[in-house]
Amino acid sequence: MCFITRVSEIMTDKDTCKSCTESKDSIFNLLTKEEKKVFEENRQCTSYKKGEIIFKEGDLPVGMICLCSGKVKLFKEGVGGRDQIIRMEKQGDFVGFRALFAGEHYSATATAIEDSVICYLEKNILEKVIKANGNFALRVINILAKELGFSNERTVSLTQKHIRGRLAESLLVLINTFGFEENNKTIKVYLSREDIASLSNMTTSNAIRTLSTFAQENVISLYGRSITVENMEQLKRISRLG
Amino acid sequence: MCFITRVSEIMTDKDTCKSCTESKDSIFNLLTKEEKKVFEENRQCTSYKKGEIIFKEGDLPVGMICLCSGKVKLFKEGVGGRDQIIRMEKQGDFVGFRALFAGEHYSATATAIEDSVICYLEKNILEKVIKANGNFALRVINILAKELGFSNERTVSLTQKHIRGRLAESLLVLINTFGFEENNKTIKVYLSREDIASLSNMTTSNAIRTLSTFAQENVISLYGRSITVENMEQLKRISRLG
DNA sequence: CTAAATTTGTGTTTTATAACACGTGTTTCT
DNA sequence: AGAAACACGTGTTATAAAACACAAATTTAG
Known part of the structure; x- marks a missing residue:
């Protein structure tokens, strides 16, 4: 990956990105003061505008990316250019760390779906900490294991559920990831119909149509x-029945 | 999981299971002599006959399972009882360690598709070693990351490729996992048409039909x-084109 | 502020594949 | 040995969803 050309803006003030190491339930809380300091001194923060590409399928990962603020979609290009969104990332998530740890090129493309700030940490620094701090290592293992469970789950849902079930499940995934606005009903992410389709393994037409049907019901x-959820139980039921 | 009732035969001679800690490219080679010894003294080997269930979707994992010999399929029950095989395990693979590390119940069922021997290691012993041995931890992370990549890949293939592409890819997956017999052509695993269908996300009828077509071609x-591969290039082409 | 481009929306047609039905061959069990 | 259960194979029908075509609405750019 050519880091420089894609950079929207390299941020000089490292304190603009506090969320990674300071948020409440962050994995970074498992670090010692010294380890935290090493992380803070070695990270590089960058901001991306909505729609910008953070990395592309095929690029070589050069470090660990933490999403400080904003929202990112991770998608693979499938047969005939049909995209499949495999993951949505929110503040505090690691983006693309799978490829880094697998020692592979990125197998998916990451795009900011909102203005976002990421902070970037060199691989060897991360590895040093993993080797030194067993609890941190176990947490990384835990995160990967959970994500693998999610991926397996989705494989079955996306192949076996019918359109309504797939769309309902995708909405639940969005709720799970981004939560609701203050009214506790409106999903806190604003996607194009095309993105919703890419997330649910269907054509844009069918995403639009099926959303309309849900609204009619x-x-x-x-x-x-x-998108405002008016009947959560019914949404879960549609997802369950497939 | 009720360990005892499912046990086909608890093996008394621990040396019957050498493959885990002694095979050439095993992850266990990263262990120190002492750590290896702890593993060997604390493991429990069990043999399963073809068709027997090792653990079931929903069971709680109680330890790490290493497949000493034999072959195992890992599958999830989908909509309307339609199974989806999410992974095939060969000698030396860990079975169901995802759930263990995620701290979740098993999200899939493991069944021996050949007579198999597994060896079982308590979670806390494994965790101790991960915390103490950073290189071992990194290797576990590496394995999980690769498996996640495989799962993401399959999600896209199984949803987007057409029947021929899905079947061809599944055959390639089998070759990749189990390899060939001595003739370098015959896939070294013998599955029912139903299992091949469950692996490829199609009905048994269509698996049979499409295999026949491939044979005709x-x-x-x-x-x-x-199943003997007569034209590897063509098989790859069919898989690629979807 | 208008033109162009993109996104959203809807009806129709086509098609891939599941579902069904039925027959044959092959183990397994008593 | 005979019956039952299971795996394999094939033709037909039904249907979910993609593909296509086109219109309206909204956003972006010049």
Whole structure:
């Protein structure tokens, strides 16, 4: 990956990115003061505008990326250019660390779906800490294991559930990742119909159509790109029955 | 998981299972002599007959399982009882360690597809070694990361490729996992058509039909459950084009 | 502020594949 | 040995969802 050309803005003030090491339930809380310091001194923060590519399928990972703020989609290009979104990343998530640890090129492309700030940490520094701090290592293992469970789950859902079930499940995934706005009903992410389709393994037409049907059935209500859940139980039922 | 009731035969001679700690490219080579000794003294070997269940979706993992010999399929039950095989395990593989590290119940069922011997190691012993031995920890991380890559890859293939592409890819997966017999052509695993279907996300009828078509096209030849690859390039091409 | 481009929305047609039905061959069990 | 259960194979039908075509609405750019 050619880091420089894609950089929207390399941030000079490292304190702009506090969330990674300072947020409450962060994995970084397992680090010692010294280890935290090493991380803070060696990281490089970069900001991306909505729509910009952070890395591309095939690029070689050069370090660990933590999403300080914003939202990112991770997608693979499939047969005939049809994209499949395999993961949505929120503040505090690691982006693309799978490829780093697997020692492989990126197997997916990461794009900011909102203005985002990432901070970037060299691989060898991370590895040193993993080797030295067993609890940190176990936590990394735990995160990977959970993500693998999610991926396996999705494989079955996306292949076996019917359109309505797939869309309902994808909405639940979005809720799970990004949560609700203050009203506790409106999903806190604003995706194009095309992205919703890529997440749910269907064509854009069918995503639009099926969302409309859900709205007609008062399971959700739509206003532009905002999706408000009106009947959570029913949404879960549709997802479950496939 | 109720360990005792499922045990086909608890083996008394621990040396019957050498492959785990002694094979050439085993992860256990990263262990010190002392750590190896702890592993060897604390493991429990068990043998399973073809068709027997090692653990079930929903069971709670109680330890790390290493497949000493034999072959195992890992599958999830999908919508309407349609199984999806998410992984095939060969000698030396860890079975179900994802759930163990994720701290979750098993999300899939493991069944021996050949007579198999597993050896079982308590979780806390494993965790101690991971905490103490950084290189071992990194290797575990590496294995999980690679498996996650495989899972993501399969999600896209199984949802987007057409029947022929899915079947061809599944055959390549089998070759990749189990390799060939001495003739360098016959895939070294013997599955029912139903299992091949469950691996490829299709009905048994379609697996049978499509295998026949491949045979007619001289891409493979069939003799009972044995599948011999006659034109590897063509098989790869079919997989690639979807 | 208008033109162009993109996104959203809807109806129709086509097609891949599941579902079904049925027959044959092969183990397994009593 | 005979019955039952299971695995394999093939033709037909039904259907979910993709593909296509086109219109309206919204956003972006000049």
